[in-house]
Amino acid sequence: MEKILRYNYRRHFLLLSVLFISLDFVAQNASAERPTIKTVVIDAGHGGKDPGCHGAASNEKTVCLSIALKLGHYIKDKYPGIKVVFTRDKDVFVELDERANIANRAKADLFICIHANSASPAAYGSETYVLGLHRTESQQKVAERENSTIFLEDDNGAKYKDFDMSPDALIARQLQLSVFLDQSINFADKLQKEFKRLGRYDRGVKQAGFLVLYKTTMPSVLIETGFLTNPSEEKFLADTTGQRKMAQSMFSAFESYKNELEGIDVKTTNSSVITETSVTAENQENTSYEFDNNVIFRVQIETSEKKIATTAEKFKGLSVLEYTQDNLYKYTVGSFTNDFKGANTYKTELRELGFQHAFVVAFQNGQRINLEKAIKLAEK
Numbered sequence: 175m176e177k178i179l180r181y182n183y184r185r186h187f188l189l190l191s192v193l194f195i196s197l198d199f200v201a202q203n204a205s206a207e208r209p210t211i212k213t214v215v216i217d218a219g220h221g222g223k224d225p226g227c228h229g230a231a232s233n234e235k236t237v238c239l240s241i242a243l244k245l246g247h248y249i250k251d252k253y254p255g256i257k258v259v260f261t262r263d264k265d266v267f268v269e270l271d272e273r274a275n276i277a278n279r280a281k282a283d284l285f286i287c288i289h290a291n292s293a294s295p296a297a298y299g300s301e302t303y304v305l306g307l308h309r310t311e312s313q314q315k316v317a318e319r320e321n322s323t324i325f326l327e328d329d330n331g332a333k334y335k336d337f338d339m340s341p342d343a344l345i346a347r348q349l350q351l352s353v354f355l356d357q358s359i360n361f362a363d364k365l366q367k368e369f370k371r372l373g374r375y376d377r378g379v380k381q382a383g384f385l386v387l388y389k390t391t392m393p394s395v396l397i398e399t400g401f402l403t404n405p406s407e408e409k410f411l412a413d414t415t416g417q418r419k420m421a422q423s424m425f426s427a428f429e430s431y432k433n434e435l436e437g438i439d440v441k442t443t444n445s446s447v448i449t450e451t452s453v454t455a456e457n458q459e460n461t462s463y464e465f466d467n468n469v470i471f472r473v474q475i476e477t478s479e480k481k482i483a484t485t486a487e488k489f490k491g492l493s494v495l496e497y498t499q500d501n502l503y504k505y506t507v508g509s510f511t512n513d514f515k516g517a518n519t520y521k522t523e524l525r526e527l528g529f530q531h532a533f534v535v536a537f538q539n540g541q542r543i544n545l546e547k548a549i550k551l552a553e554k
Contacts, residue, residue, distance in 0.1 A: 208437045211284060213257040214249060214428075215277040217386065218242035219289040222267030227292035229402035232412035234290040235265065240414070241399065242288050244421035249428065274389035284361070284431075285394035286424070287386055290411060292403045299375030299491065302362040303396040304355060305387040357393035361431045365397060368423035368430075370493040373473070373508030373520055374400070397424070406523050415516060469552045470537045471517035472506035475529040479503070490527065499542060506535060512552040 218239040220226035226234025239262070246258045259280045261273045268276075277285045291297070362379040370376045377398075387394045399420055400407040410416035432438075472495065476482065481503050484494040492507045507524070510517040517534045524532040536548030 208435070209283070210436050211256060211432050213259065213280050213282045214246075214284045214286065215259045215261065215280055215282040216242045216246050217261040217273050217277075217285065217287040219287060221262050221265055224267055227290060227402055229408035229412065230405065232402060232408055234292075234402060237290050237399070237402070237411050237417065238288045239263075239265065240417045241421050241424075242286075244418055245286070245288075245424045245428075248421060248425040252425075252429070253432075270385050271389055273386050277390050277392065277394075282390075282392050284428075285387075285390045285392055286428075287384075287394070287396040288424075289396060289398050291398040291401045293401055295404055297401045298404045298407050299377040300366070300369040300400055301377035301380055301398045302365045303380050303382050303384060303387070303398070304358040304362055305381065305384065305394065354391070354393045357435070358395055360434075361393060361427065362395045364427040364430050365395065365424060368427045369420075371426075371509045372419055372423050373493065373510075374423075375491045376493060406526055410523060415519065419516065468511050468538070469543075469548045471508075471510040471512075471514050471534055471548065471552070472537065473508045473517055473521045473524055473532050474504055474506045474535045475524060475532045476505040477502055478505075497542065514549050514552055 218235070218241075220233075220235035220238065222235075224235065226238070228234070242260060243263065246260060249256055250258050257280070259276065259282065261276050262268050273287075274285075291301075359379060366376050366379055384396050387396055400411050402408045402411060411420070475492075475494075476488070479502060481496075482488075482505065484496060484505070489505070489507075495506050497504050497506070508517060508520045510520070514534065514536075521532045521534050534545065536543050536545050538548065538551070
């Protein structure tokens with residue numbers, strides 16, 4: 175036992191030494207110029223003979239492709255100077271290692287892999303993964319399911335048989351790509367914040383051993399947009415409006431990440447700040463959201479004479495905002511900018527989820543306003 179402990183100590187000491195040497199080398203050789211994003215590779219999961227997971231009437235490959243194409247369109251439309259590469263832009267099968275190879279050959283500055291999840295019908299929410307060691311059995315199962323695509327390849331996954339995905343190998347790869355990993359986590363965190371703003375349940379930023387992330391040599395994330403095995407989530411993800419909203423959230427996170435990376439100071443006009451307490455499956459944080467003169471539609475799900483913790487079980491893990499009016503505490507979810515139709519659709523989903531008295535409310539500059547007036551303002 176003592177020999178084993180000494181071996182483990184020496185092994186981890188060497189790994190940490192490599193990390194510190196690597197970080198020191200990066201610090202000493204960092205360019206004076208800030209990095210820029212010139213190329214983005216967007217990977218729609220599965221495809222062709224590999225449908226991915228299924229819902230009652232939809233499949234992962236179709237949902238992912240639709241969201242991926244929309245995200246690429248948003249980036250190209252706003253930033254025509256950025257090259258957007260799709261690993262697939264139609265219903266074809268692409269091997270896992272080729273997806274990573276496409277990103278590496280393109281010398282991408284960011285790799286965005288889009289998937290949908292499956293579990294029990296009760297599971298819901300969005301989560302984003304970076305390369306690393308899984309912490310829970312559920313995280314391991316997600317990676318195993320996505321990695322199982324290799325068995326549909328022509329050689330039945332034979333070329334991966336000697337591929338080392340052991341804990342030591344994953345740690346070593348993390349150390350090797352330590353700077354990219356920090357950027358991956360930063361981008362993943364921004365994605366989850368945008369999903370929360372959309373009203374999606376935040377399952378957090380996680381780590382797992384995804385083959386497609388292991389082989390890329392740039393900041394890389396894998397997004398599990400939601401659970402097709404959950405009827406309400408399937409309805410949202412299979413619908414064009416829901417896909418558009420997810421793509422817009424991803425674009426907002428991309429834009430925030432790009433601006434921060436490139437040192438661009440984005441000035442915004444703010445009349446009010448609303449503080450929203452958001453709860454993830456693994457942590458809690460306070461996030462301030464800033465709004466301008468746009469109309470923000472939200473869905474109210476609870477009114478109480480007494481203050482209720484936004485972490486309360488009755489809110490079913492949703493990202494909840496509390497406001498007070500007429501000496502009452504009121505609780506809302508979702509955030510739809512000038513989009514009453516989207517909020518109204520979300521209201522229906524929430525009623526199906528058990529919030530039978532959910533209804534749409536509207537805010538402007540942090541203040542609740544008449545709904546009829548808000549709809550007219552939004553239409554302008």
